[in-house]
Amino acid sequence: MKVKYMFFIGVFGIENKQKEICEVNQVQCKNCEGISSGKLYKTFQCFHFFFIPIIKWNEEYYLKCNSCRNIFRISSEKGGNFEKGMGEELTYWDLEEVKNNYGSDATEDKIICQSCGASIDNKYKYCPYCGNKM
Known part of the structure; x- marks a missing residue:
């Protein structure tokens, strides 16, 4: 009598991810002190199972200036609005230098x-x- 066993191998884990949201034009950079453009990024940690994200946390939004390549943190509210396509103007005061x-x-x-x-x-x-x- 032969007994066969079936093994279930699950792939799961926690990883840091980054997602490019959009290009933002007409931003006054605190470092360049000029009008520039930049890329908006979202960073977060997620728990995934079989490469499917299940839970996300520590979501933060960053703007990277295309001129000086400096990185600025922006509020979750403003970043979330850009991600939803309801982008509003980013001002000098919205940028928190990292x-x-x-x-x-x-x-x-x-x-x-x-x-x-x-x-x-x-x-x-x-x-x-x-x-x-x-």
Whole structure:
């Protein structure tokens, strides 16, 4: 008598994700101090099962200036409106500058990757998400 067993192998996990939302025009950059455009990104963590996202949390929105490549955090409310297609104007006051890599102190715990916008430990020489040199 032969007994056959069926094994179910599930693929699940938690990962940090980034999604490009849209291109934003006519933004006054706090770093360039000029009118520029930028890309709006959403970063979040999600639990996935068989590569299907089940739960999302820690959703944050960032604007990356196309001129100086500086990264700014914007409110979840404004970022959510852009994601839904109800984009409104971003003003100088909506941009919260994120400490950039160029000149971040060694005592800082986290830095933001200039390439992908991920928040990572300052001990890395390369971003673990996109491979960009820090």
